[in-house]
Amino acid sequence: MSPAIAQYIRPEVVAYAAFGFTLVLVFGGALLAVLPKNIIHNVFGLATSLVGVAGLFIFLGSEFLAMMEILIYIGAICIAIVFAIMLSQPMHLQIPKRYRPKLIFSFVVATSLFISFHGIVTRTEWEPALVRGGDWEVARLGRLLLTRYELLFELVSLVLLVAIMGSIITAAALGGDKNPTGDEET
Amino acid sequence: MSFPILSAIMLSPGLGLLAVLFLPRENKRAVRWISLLSAGLSLALTLYAYAVFDTTAKGLQFVERVLWVKSLGIYYFLAVDGISLPLVLLTSIVFFTGVWTMWDLEKRVKEFFALMLLMVLGVYGVFMALDLFFLFVFYDVSLFPMYPLIAIWGSTRKEYGALKLTLYLLAGSALVLPGILYVYFQSGLFSFDLMEIAAAGLPPSVQSLGFLLFLFGFGVLAGLWPFHTWSPVGHVAAPTAVSMIHAGVLMKLGAYGVLRVGMFLCPQGLVEWSPLMATLATVGIVYGALVGLAQTDLKYVIGYSSVSHMGLVSLGLATGTLGGVDGAVFQMFAHGIMTALFFSSVGHIYDRTHTKLIPELGGMAKVMPRASFFFILAALAGIGVPCLASFWAELLVFINGFQVYPALGTAAVLGLVVSALFMLRVVQRTFYGEKNQKYAAAPDMSAVMVIPRALLAGAILLFGLLPRLMLDTIQSGVAPLVELFK
Amino acid sequence: MDSLHTYLFVALLLFCIGLFGLLQRRSLIGMLISVELMLNAASINFLAFNRFLGPDPAVGQIMVLFIMGIAAAEAAIALSLILALYRRLRSIDIEKARELRG
Amino acid sequence: MTAVAPGSTIVWLTLAAMGLPFAAFLAIFFVTRPRLLPSLVISLACSAFSLAVAWWLLIHLRGIDAPLMFQALWMHGGQASIGFGFLLDPLSLVMLAIVTSISFLVQVYSLGYMAGDPGMAKYYSFLSLFAWSMIGLVVASNLMQLYIFWELVGLSSYLLIGFWHQKFSASQAGKKAFVMTRLGDLGFFLGIIVLLLNLGDLSILGLNSQAAAKLSPALLTASAVLVFCGVVGKSAQFPLLTWLPDAMEGPTPVSALLHSATMVAAGVYLVSRLYPMYAASADALAIMLAIGTVTMLLASTMAMVARDIKQVWAYSTVSQLGFMLMGLGAGSYFAGVFHLTTHAAFKALLFLCSGVFIHHFGTNDFFDMSRQGARHLRIPMVCITIAGAALAGVFPLAGFFSKEAVMGSLAELDQGIWLWAGLLGALLTAYYTFRLLFVMWRPLQPLQDKQSNPGHDDHQHSGHSSFGYGVMSAALIVLAGFTIALGFLGDKLIAFLHWQRPPQIPHHTWLLVTAILVVLVGIALAWWEFGRRGAAQEGFLRRFPALETLFARRWYLDDLYRRLTDYVVYGVFSRLCTLNDRRVVDGAIDGVCRGTVGAGWLLSFLQSGLLQYNLFAMVLVIALVGIYFLLL
16 A cells, blocks of 8 residues: 555544444435335335444444344344335335425424434533443343343333234234235225 | 201201102102102201391301311301391292292103202302302302203203303303412411401402402302393293292302302402492393393393392492492392292293293283282382382392492482383283283192292292391391491 | 544434434335334434443443334334235325324 | 370371271282172271271371371381381371371272272272372371382372273373382482481481481482472372373272372372471472472363363363472462362362263263263262362362462462462363363253163173162262362361461462452353353364364373383383393303304314324424524
């Protein structure tokens, strides 16, 4: 590598570049998930954005969560969404027409929320906690999950159980529907 | 503690109510007899209390005071003085005759008498309770049965009448409640006991606002001028006994409320707002008479005459003098009895001819002489013919009204002439003239049904000839009150 | 990269994009996607606080785990609802679902 | 003049005289109404008793030098304490005698007149009610009690005028009488209040003695005039006189009793009762004099054209009352009272005679009566002539002396106008009285056969029984006796009235002569137009038709009042108020209801099914709140 490039490949520059790349991933994916009309692009956008978020998790120091993020969000949820898209038939063909005033109105609302929260965030002086532990070990995380935050753990599993059953029942209620495609109906 | 006579008077309709509720629906006779018995019991007890009442002793008698809720300072505090005893007597007489008049009611008798008993329970409670909390609770208990009573058993435009009446009165009580709470908190005593708050005295600014709230809150029920339109509509729609109780007693509830709560707690408020109250009252008197002239329905006529007479009561109260308030309380009693007689005779006419319209009713005197006699007697009492109860009341109110507000007094006296004109015009159009062929077959009052009306007519005549029977009692109640206004 | 504000800024921006998406979307699934984005924005926030301010790093991470769990449950139910809605309305256009009107 | 407490016998007798008629009223009306005989017996017995007590008191207390007063507390409220009792002094004793005797005579007379009427018992109960209220008024010890019985007299007149209430005109007349007198009573009531508030006590003796001293002249005149309004109402003086001619709708004995002798005289009695107070304020007397004169002249003009016999006497009563008030207004207490006494006698006689004619011929129009041979009924014709002569003021009869007394008092006044008015009134009175008498004595085309159609103007009744005629004529004869005798009692009365110290009234012979001359001229005029062989019996007014209709239409007073009540009271006020009631107040309330319902409907749009709109709203609010705090 030529010395001109070399003086750029100092570790912090690489770090910044990586951070920048993750941000691009996050915001690019988010925009991709939101703006295009085609639902498939949205799902793809969501996936890329979540990958970026996983990267951010790594920057924030918890690799375990990054893995989890990729596993749960991208692995499970995006795939489920894709399944839903497939099951609800050729909806991606019905491109719902965009409704201009609604677009502008929601943009205005989103930006006004952004401004107000940004003001709040910058105004508050964040003081770090007095005593701060440094142990980021995953094992500690596991021990805590099963000791102190055991209830939390149970709760999440319970919620998941109920959710799954609920969705099965809702979907099952439709099982009786003879023509899921609904083409023949007028 | 001696025999709690006041609770007995109040609870006899309560017991009657319970008994009636447990009776089977078909047994109409038993329902009627029980409600008549409970009404008779409360009448007997009231007469006994009236006889035993010592007119020389100023202040409260037959006091029953029991602490009920400590934290809020609510007392079960029943007592009677010169002002409330006549009104309790009025309620018992009107209720007794009312139940008797509705003897031949056939439609859903059980519910009717149950609701009537409940209403009278509320009315007794208001006249006797001296605890703001209980006063307000009973005040609303007496208002609510009014709606079903009119809506189910009523006559012309009953739903509209019932709805309008109830909404009006609830709007009124919606003003009273903040007033009570305002006074409760401002007094800082954390007690609802009327006497304690009055004794402690309230700052003038509180009194002025409090009085205003009570004036307009209770004024709605008392038929104060701008808020009077519900009373004719309500009376027209209501069945006989209900309009008897309503015009005869409930309107006095409003005036009593203004007197007991408004003037007793906030005397400075009265001193400050009495010109307004007097003007509204006088307008009510003249206005009621004038509008009465243009009516064609008998009950409307009586409704507007009640507005005019209740205007007299508020004028009497507004003067704030001993004679004026005396006259006002006596007028409440006299007008109550008179209107009850009015409505019971019109009720009879309506039941027999199914019309209340004056043009159709000419020449009834020959058809039903008894009903006409009672109506004409009530009409004469309404005009203020001497030796009938309301003459003395009007006399006192006019004398003191003239003394305190000469211009308003003259206008009120002028209203008297107009009311004479319109009452006689009604009597002439309805009762005199050729014998009415269309209703010639209508039967007159049976002997049994004459008794309640005779009782009312007798009361008018008795208190007309011997006014001191009533005035001494009222004076003993009003004397301590009037000192507050100096 | 190592100041709290940048992470908060990023999370907020992501949240607002998700919100924008939620508001202007005509189809339910689109809305679901935007909700997912907003949830992730929240998780970023949590972790940022965890790293810069939090007393104990594990707590933040547990919180994020919790969010993920809930998000998964929510997505599952949402998708089944979407299917049910589709069965009923023949389309997943949010504007059509108006039965609950006043 | 301090009052003396009467002995217990007098107390009980007077209270009984007052109470018995009321007891009779209650008994008859509520108990014995279905059975006629007992009711008649009760009513006549009580009336006789009161008559006896009245005359006994008059004779027994002839020489008293101080008024007897007895008073018990009837009602007290605030500072208004009202007593009930009686005050016996010459004035009230004389008036009591008049009232009781005439009411007894009328009750006897009514036995014949009202025989066969279905409501006869009710009629007698109302007569007793009237007797009670009139006696109560006459002997009242304080002004409030007087006012109370004053109203009761108004009530009984309402009941008696509208006795045959099937006839619309009767009930209409009753209502008109009640409302008009009530209008007058309004002023009276205000006067009482003014007196009560400024003087504290309303006893008549107190008023007469201290009123002038304690009250300021302006206040005294004001209250005197206000009380005089009551007199104007009750004695049918100038503005409120149209109710009396209409009151003739009532049975004739009622007209005789109420609307000639007693009730309408109550006003004059009230003024004479409070005469010391009135004498203290010159303006009140001046007003009284003026109104009396105007009424006297007005009514006599109306009487000249009336064709109904009772209307003639009604107008004549109004004019004679005006004449009495002129006497009182001119300052002579005795003249007013003396004329009141004599007038009560001969006017009652006139009415009762007309009653016999009406009863016999069934028509009120005296031209038809005379054509049907009214002159054949001996006793009524003689009595009506005596009474007519007395009314006109012919020499030996009572009317002459009392008119002369009034004329004398008028002559005392400095302006001559009043005397001239008096003389003119006397002339007109003589004219219309003798107009009637000549028409009765000398009908133009007398129907030959004297068929008597016993029909009565308003109720069926089988031919006049001899008993009925006998009873009626007995009453007539007694009254005729009074008319003749009363004239000569003048000086005894004046002594009695002034506690045995009569003031010296100047005696003008020239006045005596002119009075007689004026009466003769009046009679001659009447004779010329009605009595003469070839007279056209139309009256000189026929030549001035406009004037005649003016008088016939009661100077258009009736139309004025009709228009007033119809357009102003009904039209403007009550319609306005009803409109206001319906539109404004009700409108406002219903408007509020509609408003709430509308608002509810409007808000329902917010609940549109669109989820996203709700979301918009939520987020927008959060954002705005955030920005608000930022800017803060």
